[in-house]
Amino acid sequence: MLAENLENLVQKERRAGEQLGIEKGRQEAEKRALESKRNAARKLIARTEMDDQMIADIEELPVEEVEKLRAETQH
DSSP states (O other), X not given: OHHHHHHHHXXXXXXXXXXXXXXXXXXXXXXXXXXXXXXXXXXXXXXXXXXXXXXXXXXXXXXXXXXXXXXXXXX
């Protein structure tokens, strides 16, 4: 009985650890995807005459984010 309870606890903790790892991986992937969109927006700002709304639509970013990126690149 004690060994069975211990095994159940170990399995439960292992599943919790796996879920935590999956969540951390998902968050990291989202972070990389957002940075990739920002980098693409920076290139569009630098190399085209597109307005902020168009870049935001293309890169699926808030227009405020594109405005911020444009301000950063102009300094």
